[in-house]
Amino acid sequence: MTYVLITGASAGIGEVFARTLAAQKQNLILVARREDRLVTLAAELSEQHDVKVEVLAADLATADGTEKVSSTVAASGWKLNGLINNAGFGDRGAFTELSLERQLSMIQVNVTSLVSLTWRLIPNLQESTGAFIINVASTAAFQAGPKMAIYYATKAFVLSLSEALHEELKDAGVAVSALCPGATESEFAAEAHMTDTRLFKAGTMPAEAVVRKALARRRTAIVIPGLRNLLMVWSGKFSPRLITRRLAGWLQA
Numbered sequence: 001m002t003y004v005l006i007t008g009a010s011a012g013i014g015e016v017f018a019r020t021l022a023a024q025k026q027n028l029i030l031v032a033r034r035e036d037r038l039v040t041l042a043a044e045l046s047e048q049h050d051v052k053v054e055v056l057a058a059d060l061a062t063a064d065g066t067e068k069v070s071s072t073v074a075a076s077g078w079k080l081n082g083l084i085n086n087a088g089f090g091d092r093g094a095f096t097e098l099s100l101e102r103q104l105s106m107i108q109v110n111v112t113s114l115v116s117l118t119w120r121l122i123p124n125l126q127e128s129t130g131a132f133i134i135n136v137a138s139t140a141a142f143q144a145g146p147k148m149a150i151y152y153a154t155k156a157f158v159l160s161l162s163e164a165l166h167e168e169l170k171d172a173g174v175a176v177s178a179l180c181p182g183a184t185e186s187e188f189a190a191e192a193h194m195t196d197t198r199l200f201k202a203g204t205m206p207a208e209a210v211v212r213k214a215l216a217r218r219r220t221a222i223v224i225p226g227l228r229n230l231l232m233v234w235s236g237k238f239s240p241r242l243i244t245r246r247l248a249g250w251l252q253a
Contacts, residue, residue, distance in 0.1 A: 001052065002079045002128055005029040005069075007060060007117070008087030010037040013136060013184065016207040017084050018045060018053075020215065027052040029078060031069055032087070033059045054078065060087050060113040061105045070120035081128040083121055085114045085158075086136045090151035103150045110154035115161070125174050132175040132218045135162045139182045139229050142236055146249030155180075159222070166221040175219040181210045182229035198251050205229070 004021055008014035010032035018028055022045040030038045035057035042053040056072055058065045073080070088110040091098055114135060125131040138152075141159035145152030162178035169176055183204045205226045213225035224230045236244045 001027055002081040003027045003029045004082030005080055006084045006086060007031045010034045013207050014086040016211045020211050022049040022051050025051055029054045029056055031056045031058055061109050066113050066116040069117060080124045081131045084134045090148055092148055095149045106150050107154060111157050126172050134177050134179055134214055134218055137178045137180045139180050139233055141180055142233050143244040143248050163221050177218050177220055178222050179214045180224045184210050
């Protein structure tokens, strides 16, 4: 029996990953802070799809969060054939106006915990045939983001790391992919205080469509779901960075 471990599984894209994979008869390990929501989701998916769903409450904003996850996986003897690093958050505001604590917590969840958990679980993944890692980045990874400086920087890190690991691990049988969605229907916008921005007012992509694309192309280094998002990323490659960063700042207004 093998499992796919999903972080940030209690809502948004993470929850949709869980629902989609359960419908494909994939056993799951759901990780998030909100244990009550995980328990409810796990019970629903187990009953509907006759799969094994484990719940692991952990706070990845803390230094020992990934240690708790990896040690529980090892102690329980759970074999992994997939890891989806979905946990993450953003916040809108000037670098000097957002609290330092908030921004360091963002780095901890979006970068440090992702790196730690991936490093700890790769040996487990290498024991399965056809194993994969999906790291949820963002179209924000492709340029600097005034008014969301730390969030954009963390996603640039995730993209760069994922591309490197894609090359390093492919001969070891583990596919690594960076999922780079744009504005998506989820709790992210409300948590990041972005519901009134030009970016989200222009429309969002259903989380279900994002997840379908991610899973279908899980062995591709970079996955950008949605034609609009793809065109924005590619147009940015031919524009001066001065233009792309100012455009990103404009979209946050």
